[in-house]
Amino acid sequence: MSLTELAADAVPADAEPSGRKIQGRSPFRLAMSRLMHDKMAVASIVVLVLIILFAIGAPLLASWTGHPYGAQYPDIARDSWGLPKGPSKQFWLGADPLGRDVLVRAAYGARISLFVGIAATVLATLIGVVIGVLAGYIGGAVDAILARFMDVVLSFPYLLVAIVIATTFRPHSTWLSLLLTITVIAIFSFAAMARIVRGQVISLKEKEFIEAARSLGAGRMRIMFVDILPNLVAPVTVLSSLLVPTSIVFEATLSFLGVGIQPPMPSWGSMLNDADYRSSLWLLFVPGGLLLLTTLAFNLLGDGIRDAFDPRSERLITRK
């Protein structure tokens, strides 16, 4: 680090040139500004924005190439041996064994991954926060039951039970399978969230401002959801940002095993399932690479968010 950089660092980032008014900023705004100075986090945001654009643009890609995601072109997309052809002018990222366009399918797969990842996280966060706050604040028998319940859920062999659930309700429409996948993921993810929230609430409820609220006549509900909840923003944001990649991997695994998103809708997991990658590398690297890129970016972003909210915390990636 050079002297000028050191000097720049010595001045607080929010110091304005003289004459300007000094404004108060909320912890959330401060965290966001720290996040925007984190190169890794910004790079991950850029990658994620590109993937989101790729997902949004799926129908556009389908119309430009003239290949809807379910359409099969066995004659033009496969060679005389019946093997799928690689990237070409017509099929930019090659074709799959049924003669479908890999690029278009990957774009639709991006929609599934992002949607499932975010929807499952939101659902798990909602359930986790409500249960965690109730258990932590009410305490006593309610807490004992809810805490045991979290322990039980956490000791379930989740992949096995998830496959059983997915097979039992084996839905035949894409939309129902999407809904089911999201629910299954949320069922097995909320407990970790609930446990952390519970711990936070238990320490928060002894603080003076809660006593003040109570002495002012605030009811239980008001204390829980108006006084305590805003103080949970940091830990919940951090944990849920790391839940997104986990959920994406969960969905891909279920789809890979054939019990997640049902055809004809493509998902990166199911695309990898029918990949005979020995002869057709693009079948492994297109969906696999996108999947890895997405989870990597979310993990790095989550790490950046944690660092922004709590600069003292342990980072995944160390830096100077």
Next chain:
Amino acid sequence: MFRFIIRRLLFGILVLWLVTTTVFCLLHISPTPVEKMIAGPRASAATVALIRHNLGLDRPFLVQYWSFLKDTFTGDLGYSYVTQAKVSSIIADRLPATLWLVLGAAVLWFVGGITTGVLSATKARSLLDRTSTGFVLLGLSIPPFLMALLLPFLFIHEIGITWFQTGQYVSPFEDPTLFLQRMILPWLALAFLIVATYTRLTRGSMMDVLGEDYIRTARAKGLSERRVIYRHGLRAALTPIVTQFGVDIGALIGSTIVTEKVFGLQGIGQLVYNSIVKGDTPVILGVTLLTALFVVVANLIVDIGYSFLDPRVRVD
């Protein structure tokens, strides 16, 4: 201590009961009844009814559930709907593959994770530390099945090490070489994902411990750096790592489904997956019980082992 063990034991039994009951109910409410899956799509209604009667599926739900509980409690897991073989012997047949898979991977990830973790912590911000954190991130992000697909591709197809094979499980007592040829890649695939967590955990825990007063005391006494790190530091740092290890090794028995499927190893992961697809209820329930048992026992051992490993932990 005694009361603590009893309490954990009771909780373990509760978990076993809840897990199996959940799966039992799920299988029961399945809209595609088992007898139809067994009879096939073209079977006549009479055949389906006959199968239903023979399997005892026409009895009321509670009667079926009660007989399941009673049989399970006496150690009788019943017979497979598909092959008619005893469930316990089917599982016993498949268990070695899974146990070897998990055991081999566990050694790799435990030793690998702790070594890189300690090195990262003692040489924080070095090149090694940075490289290892990069791998940690990769390990945390990559889906298990993708790793299992990539490794054979990389080692056999690209680098051309044809010594490695993919194929059915072979007992190490029958053919040790073939056993290794087929197990090393699955071990690596499984371990790589988990080694990440352990490296990070060890690094963090080690850095916390090395900052404590008694480490300074140990150094002040003139102990060698190696002795300070390994005898004083690592021992205390191991507590959270061993906790995680117990939880993971139990849970992993259920998560080997993907690795076994991709590598074609015939362990209980593949067994349960195929049974779910075929609707072989007794086998599914048997494997579920066994997996849950692994989780519960592993957790129990961790809880008890905790107090032995770290003398500062006192259980009431």
